[in-house]
Amino acid sequence: MKDGDCLFCKIIAEEIPADVIFDRGGVIAFRDVNPQAPLHALVVPKDHVRDAAAVDASHGSLLVELIGAANEIAEADGVDASGYRLVLNVGADAGQTVFHLHLHVIGGRPMAWPPG
Amino acid sequence: MKDGDCLFCKIIAEEIPADVIFDRGGVIAFRDVNPQAPLHALVVPKDHVRDAAAVDASHGSLLVELIGAANEIAEADGVDASGYRLVLNVGADAGQTVFHLHLHVIGGRPMAWPPG
Numbered sequence: 001m002k003d004g005d006c007l008f009c010k011i012i013a014e015e016i017p018a019d020v021i022f023d024r025g026g027v028i029a030f031r032d033v034n035p036q037a038p039l040h041a042l043v044v045p046k047d048h049v050r051d052a053a054a055v056d057a058s059h060g061s062l063l064v065e066l067i068g069a070a071n072e073i074a075e076a077d078g079v080d081a082s083g084y085r086l087v088l089n090v091g092a093d094a095g096q097t098v099f100h101l102h103l104h105v106i107g108g109r110p111m112a113w114p115p116g
Numbered sequence: 117m118k119d120g121d122c123l124f125c126k127i128i129a130e131e132i133p134a135d136v137i138f139d140r141g142g143v144i145a146f147r148d149v150n151p152q153a154p155l156h157a158l159v160v161p162k163d164h165v166r167d168a169a170a171v172d173a174s175h176g177s178l179l180v181e182l183i184g185a186a187n188e189i190a191e192a193d194g195v196d197a198s199g200y201r202l203v204l205n206v207g208a209d210a211g212q213t214v215f216h217l218h219l220h221v222i223g224g225r226p227m228a229w230p231p232g
Contacts, residue, residue: 052186052202053187053196056180060179067168067171067179071168074206082207083206083208083210084210085210086205087202090200091199091200093195093201094199095199110208111211111232112211113211113232114152115201115203115220115227115231116227
C-alpha cells in the first residue's frame with residue numbers, strides 16, 4: 001500500500017533519491033538528510049504505516065525486521081560495540097514531520113540524556 | 117527466564133518496588149525514577165532480554181506488546197494527541213545502564229532534536 005503524498009513512499013518507489021543502505025524483505029533504510037551523529041539512518045517499512053501509534057497485532061514480523069535492520073546497520077557502521085539509540089517519534093511534541101513510520105538509528109558518538 | 121542480578125527482573129518479581137502502571141501478558145511498565153518529562157515510563161518484557169541488539173525472530177509478538185503498551189500509557193496519560201517519543205538505548209554511547217530491554221515512553225512536553 002502506498003500513500004501518493006508520502007515522502008517515504010516516494011523514496012521507496014524510487015521517485016525521490018535517497019542514500020539507501022539496506023533493502024530486504026519488508027523494510028528499507030537510508031541515511032537521514034540531516035544527520036545528528038556519524039550514523040543516522042532511518043529504517044522504514046515499505047508498506048505505509050503512519051507511526052508507532054498505528055502499530056497493531058499484524059505488525060510483529062515487521063517490527064522484528066525493523067529492529068533487525070537497525071542492528072545490522074549499527075554493525076555495518078561499526079557502532080555495535082560502542083552503542084546506538086533507536087527512536088520513534090509520534091506526533092507534534094516529538095517532532096514527527098513525516099507520517100510514515102521510521103525508526104531512527106543514531107550512533108557513533110556519546111549521546112546525552114534526556115533524549116531531547 | 118529471570119536474571120538474578122537484574123534490577124528490572126527484581127521489579128518484575130516484586131522484590132524491589134516500582135510505580136507499576138501497566139501489567140498485561142508478557143510486559144510490565146513502571147514510571148522512571150528519574151523522569152525526564154511529565155510522562156516518562158519504561159515498558160519492559162517480563163522475560164529477560166538484554167537489549168534491542170538481542171531481538172530476534174521469536175520476539176514479534178513481544179514487540180507488538182511493548183509498543184501497544186506504550187501507546188496505551190500515552191493515551192492514559194493524555195499525551196496521545198500531543199505526541200510522545202519512544203527510545204531504546206543499546207550500549208555505552210546511548211547511556212544504557214540496565215541491561216534488560218526497556219522502551220522509554222516520554223511525553224507531556226515538546227522535545228528537542230537531536231534526541232540526545
